[in-house]
Amino acid sequence: xxxxxxxxxxxxxxxxxxxxxxxxxxxxxxxxxxxxxxxxxxxxxxxxxxxxxxxxxxxxxxxxxxxxxxxxxxxxxxxxxxxxxxxxxxxxxxxxxxxxxxxxxxxxxxxxxxxxxxxxxxxxxxxxxxxxxxxxxxxxxxxxxxxxxxxxxxxxxxxxxxxxxxxxxxxxxxxxxxxxxxxxxxxxxxxxxxxxxxxxxxxxxxxxxxxxxxxxxxxxxxxxxxxxxxxxxxxxxxxxxxxxxxxxxxxxxxxxxxxxxxxxxxxxxxxxxxxxxxxxxxxxxxxxxxxxxxxxxxxxxxxxxxxxxxxxxxxxxxxxxxxxxxxxxxxxxxxxxxxxxxxxxxxxxxxxxxxxxxxxxxxxxxxxxxxxxxxxxxxxxxxxxxxxxxxxxxxxxxxxxxxxxxxxxxxxxxxxxxxxxxxxxxxxxxxxxxxxxxxxxxxxxxxxxxxxxxxxxxxxxxxxxxxxxxxxxxxxxxxxxxxxxxxxxxxxxxxxxxxxxxxxxxxxx
Numbered sequence: 001x002x003x004x005x006x007x008x009x010x011x012x013x014x015x016x017x018x019x020x021x022x023x024x025x026x027x028x029x030x031x032x033x034x035x036x037x038x039x040x041x042x043x044x045x046x047x048x049x050x051x052x053x054x055x056x057x058x059x060x061x062x063x064x065x066x067x068x069x070x071x072x073x074x075x076x077x078x079x080x081x082x083x084x085x086x087x088x089x090x091x092x093x094x095x096x097x098x099x100x101x102x103x104x105x106x107x108x109x110x111x112x113x114x115x116x117x118x119x120x121x122x123x124x125x126x127x128x129x130x131x132x133x134x135x136x137x138x139x140x141x142x143x144x145x146x147x148x149x150x151x152x153x154x155x156x157x158x159x160x161x162x163x164x165x166x167x168x169x170x171x172x173x174x175x176x177x178x179x180x181x182x183x184x185x186x187x188x189x190x191x192x193x194x195x196x197x198x199x200x201x202x203x204x205x206x207x208x209x210x211x212x213x214x215x216x217x218x219x220x221x222x223x224x225x226x227x228x229x230x231x232x233x234x235x236x237x238x239x240x241x242x243x244x245x246x247x248x249x250x251x252x253x254x255x256x257x258x259x260x261x262x263x264x265x266x267x268x269x270x271x272x273x274x275x276x277x278x279x280x281x282x283x284x285x286x287x288x289x290x291x292x293x294x295x296x297x298x299x300x301x302x303x304x305x306x307x308x309x310x311x312x313x314x315x316x317x318x319x320x321x322x323x324x325x326x327x328x329x330x331x332x333x334x335x336x337x338x339x340x341x342x343x344x345x346x347x348x349x350x351x352x353x354x355x356x357x358x359x360x361x362x363x364x365x366x367x368x369x370x371x372x373x374x375x376x377x378x379x380x381x382x383x384x385x386x387x388x389x390x391x392x393x394x395x396x397x398x399x400x401x402x403x404x405x406x407x408x409x410x411x412x413x414x415x416x417x418x419x420x421x422x423x424x425x426x427x428x429x430x431x432x433x434x435x436x437x438x439x440x441x442x443x444x445x446x447x448x449x450x451x452x453x454x455x456x457x458x459x460x461x462x463x464x465x466x467x468x469x470x471x472x473x474x475x476x477x478x479x480x481x482x483x484x485x486x487x488x489x490x491x492x493x494x495x496x497x498x499x500x501x502x503x504x505x506x507x508x509x
Contacts, residue, residue, distance in 0.1 A: 037175065042182035043288045049186045050284055053202065054277070054350050057193040064273030066199050067280040069144055070206070071261040072132065073152050076125050077159075078257055080118040080152065083249030084110050085160040086382060087242050089167025093383060096168065101232025107164065107221065109239050118156050122149045136268055140199070147203040154210035161217030164225075166379075171299050173220055177213045185209030249382060251391035258398045263417045266405045275414045278357040281350065282418070285361055286368050289334055293327055293372035301379035317440035323376045324447055328454040329498060331372040333489050336462040338365040341482060344472040356414070363418035370422070370429040377432045384439050390432060397428040450498075457492045464488045 054063055088110035095102050129145035158181060165173040189205030197204070260283075268276045300323060307316035342361040346354055381390050401424040408416030436442065465485040472478040 040291060042178050043291050045182045045186045046284070047288055049189055050281070051349065052190055053193065054281060054354065057190070058198070058202070060277040060353055061273045062199050064268070064276030064280065065138065065140065066202050068136070068138070068264060068268045068273060068276050069141070069148050069199070069203065070151075071264040072141075072145075073125075073148050073155065074257050074261045075265075076121055076148075076152055077156050078250070078254045079121040079124070080114070080156045081159065081250070082113075082117060083246035083251075083387075084113055084117075084242075085163035086249045086387075087246035089163045090245060090382060090385075090387075091238070091242050092164065092167035093169065100229050102234045102238060103229045104226055104231040105234030105238070106242065107226050109234065110164075110242065111160070113243075114156070114160055118153060122152055125149045125152060136265070138268070138273070144200060144203060147200060147207065150207045151203060151210065154207060154214050157214040158210045158217060161214070161221055164221060165217075166301070168225055170224075173224070176220075177217050180216050181209045181213035183209075184212050245387065248388035248391035251395055254398075258402070262402060263405050263421060266402075266409060267414055267417050270409045271414060275356070278354065278360055279414050279417055281346075281354060281357045282361040282364050285345075286338075286364050286371070289331075289338065289368055290371055290375060292330060293375035296323060296326070297376040297379055300376065301383050304380040304383045313440055317442055320376075320380065320436060320440060321443060321446055324373065325450040325454075327372045327376055328450050329457075329493065331369050332451075332454050333458040333461050335365040335368045336458045337465060337482070337485050338362070338368060340462060340465045340469055341472065341478065341485075344469065344478050348472075348475050348478055359415045360418045363415060363422060367418070367422045367425055370426045374425070374429045374432055377429075377436055381432065381435055381439075384436075386435055386439060389435050393428055393431040393435070397424045397431075400424045400427075453496060453498055457489065457496060457498070460492050461485055461489045 053066070054060070058066065088106050091106055092103060095106065125145060126149050129142050132145065133139055133141035158177065161177055162174045165171065165177075185206055185208070187205075188208040189202050192201030192205050195201060264276055264279060267279050300319065303319060304316050307313065307319075339362050342365070343355075343358045346358050346361060350357075378390060381387065401420055404420035404424060405417050408420050410416075412419065433442075437444075465481065465488075468481045468484060472481045
């Protein structure tokens with residue numbers, strides 16, 4: 001029958017039965033566990049890569065150059081993405097419940113536009129390579145931009161598949177792609193740089209990892225989804241709605257990338273690649289810490305759209321409030337810990353040549369809390385249909401971020417870039433929570449109580465860690481201090497009754 005998944009396919013029937021038998025909470029938890037597991041693997045791999053590149057394989061100016069190029073690619077990718085994948089994911093999430101025959105049309109149309117835009121942007125990146133090299137006063141960019149264009153191609157297609165699998169509420173498949181990309185990237189990057197190929201070898205390793213993940217994504221998308229629905233076609237109205245909704249998504253995503261990448265380029269412009277290495281290293285440490293937040297946000301976001309479609313906004317509100325409570329519980333103490341151990345951690349793990357990253361990481365410890373909250377909020381707003389509002393907020397704060405970077409970097413150096421990020425991203429986070437409240441009517445008394453209790457726990461843990469930090473004179477001692485801090489946090493959390501360990505373990509197993 002047109003309009004329904006193909007009934008003669010055993011795989012489709014199995015998928016339908018599986019999803020119908022699982023509760024919403026089970027699906028969120030399963031998606032979270034799959035995403036968390038994958039991202040832990042990914043971040044362990046990336047952490048190992050970061051350590052090997054920074055400590056053994058590249059000098060700190062080469063390290064800064066590599067991530068200056070990656071930042072340029074991330075900004076160029078905005079023109080290739082234009083929010084199309086997230087818009088298609090939003091409509092797939094909606095239509096697979098109400099009109100599944102249009103799913104192949106959505107996939108086909110979004111991919112066609114993605115490829116067209118990607119070709120245009122890749123050519124533009126190559127054409128402007130000499131201009132970039134001149135403006136940033138980095139002659140090596142002129143040659144390396146050829147490799148950067150190849151990385152842009154595969155990285156854009158890789159991220160396209162991540163978004164679509166999220167729209168199908170199969171984040172476990174997104175997790176598989178992330179593992180393929182990140183693990184193979186480590187192998188290729190380390191191997192090629194160890195051969196003495198430097199930044200060019202590292203970039204080629206990034207290309208190979210993204211290419212393998214892209215091929216795997218195409219196969220999974222075609223076999224698991226595209227061919228499993230009877231193709232009922234689509235019309236221009238649906239295409240236009242998808243394209244129209246991609247506009248605010250483009251604006252918010254563009255502003256988000258600019259927030260995360262333009263400051264790196266400005267540091268390179270105002271200072272040098274060595275300062276970039278301090279800034280990038282600090283941000284990479286925070287990204288490692290933020291794995292649980294990004295995993296939970298990625299997994300729970302489609303549920304808001306489903307609950308809104310089912311007119312169950314109260315249930316969606318309780319899901320979001322509980323999610324916020326866990327973010328407070330994890331990340332307020334984590335921020336305190338990062339602030340206190342930043343200096344010995346940077347110098348012992350990465351070497352004294354990266355000591356300049358210490359004040360940057362200490363400032364960004366506050367950013368960790370804001371990013372954790374945003375990580376479980378923004379994509380949920382997209383699925384609730386509030387992408388346009390979020391785009392306005394992100395656009396305004398991103399412009400402010402650029403202005404603050406230009407004002408603060410010449411005065412305070414690379415630490416000024418971190419301060420600008422914290423101030424503007426904090427404002428954006430508060431706006432996102434307010435918009436979520438306007439959709440779901442949140443219980444701020446419950447949220448405030450959780451925030452107060454968690455802050456008290458963080459203070460108790462912080463006082464203990466402050467006493468122990470002077471003893472962190474070696475890497476084993478540093479990890480011992482961190483482990484003791486986590487143990488103290490666990491005792492305080494359990495004693496306060498905020499978390500029942502048995503219930504938590506039961507849910508996650």
